Amino acid sequence: MHRYLRVCGIPVLLFYVISLTVLTQSxxxxxxxxRDTPQTTGQSSFLGFLSNIGVWFWVSAAAISLARAFSFEPDGDDAIRRLLILVGGFSLVLAADDFFLIHDRYIAEGIVVPIYAIFLWRLLSKHRQTIFRIDGFAFIAAGSMLAMSVAVDAVQEVIGIPYSVNQMVEEGFKFLGAATWLYFCFEAAAVRVRQAVMPTETPLDPIPAPLAQPGE
Known part of the structure; x- marks a missing residue:
């Protein structure tokens, strides 16, 4: 009970009260x-459906990565643990950015996106062996699709295609990128589990010697 109150109950209650106080004062x-946005606006419950699923991807990636990182056995792979902490923390940042539209409304995209790109490049540079041991293709695919989403957004005025089409392509790349990032985080979190349950090789039983024939 004490652990629950210290780790979950009291912090969550404080977060609820502080959030309610700050927002009412705002x-x-x-x-x-x-109340949820569809309730407040009277719109369909599917308002922003795909956008919300994308946020779920980021939050799920963070939860899987950080939960596994902080439950590692003492003799666990420290390189994977460090990687899980980094990708889990980055997933939380992306979830907050996507949910609160930070790079759309509060911080210029020209500042936020280069920071993300530099972080991913540094992550790949410093943890390349660990990433490729887990699933290098998924990591690079996730980064590439997110980069394509940014590129489509950057050239939308130059291309001259309808805004709705541009949004479908841009958000499609981001959706696939987020799902692929979740896949990579799951693979990273499952590495130690797979190693733990993998059956160990046992030596073959020796071939029994032939029975001696009578008189030998």
């Missing part, structure tokens, strides 16, 4: 804070 009503 001008939101209690109903606006507590």
């Amino acid at each position: 001008g939101f009503t209690v109903i606006e804070i507590l």
Whole structure:
């Protein structure tokens, strides 16, 4: 009970109370804070469906990575543990960015995106062996699709295609990139599990010597 209160119960209650207080002081009503957007606007429950699923991908990647990183056995692979902490923390940042539209409304995309790119490049440079031991293709595919999403957004005015088409392509790349990132995080978290359950090789039983014939 004490561990639950210290790790979960009290922190979550404080987060709820502080969030409610700050948001009400910022001008939101209690109903606006507590009710979902479709309820507040009277729109369909599927409003923003794919966008919300994309946020789930980031949050799931963070949860899987960090939960596994902090539950490693004392003799676990420290390189994978460090990688899980990095990708889990980065997933949380991406989840917050996607959910709160940080790079769209608060910090210029020209600042945020290069920081993300530098982080991924440094991650690949310093942990290349570990990443490719897990699944190098998935890591590079995730980064490439996210980069394509940014590229499509950057050239949308130059290409001259309808905005709706541009959004479908841009968000499609981001959706696939987020799903691929989740896949990589799952593979990284499962490495130690697979090693633990993998059956060990046992030497073959020796071939029995032929029975001696009578008189030999």
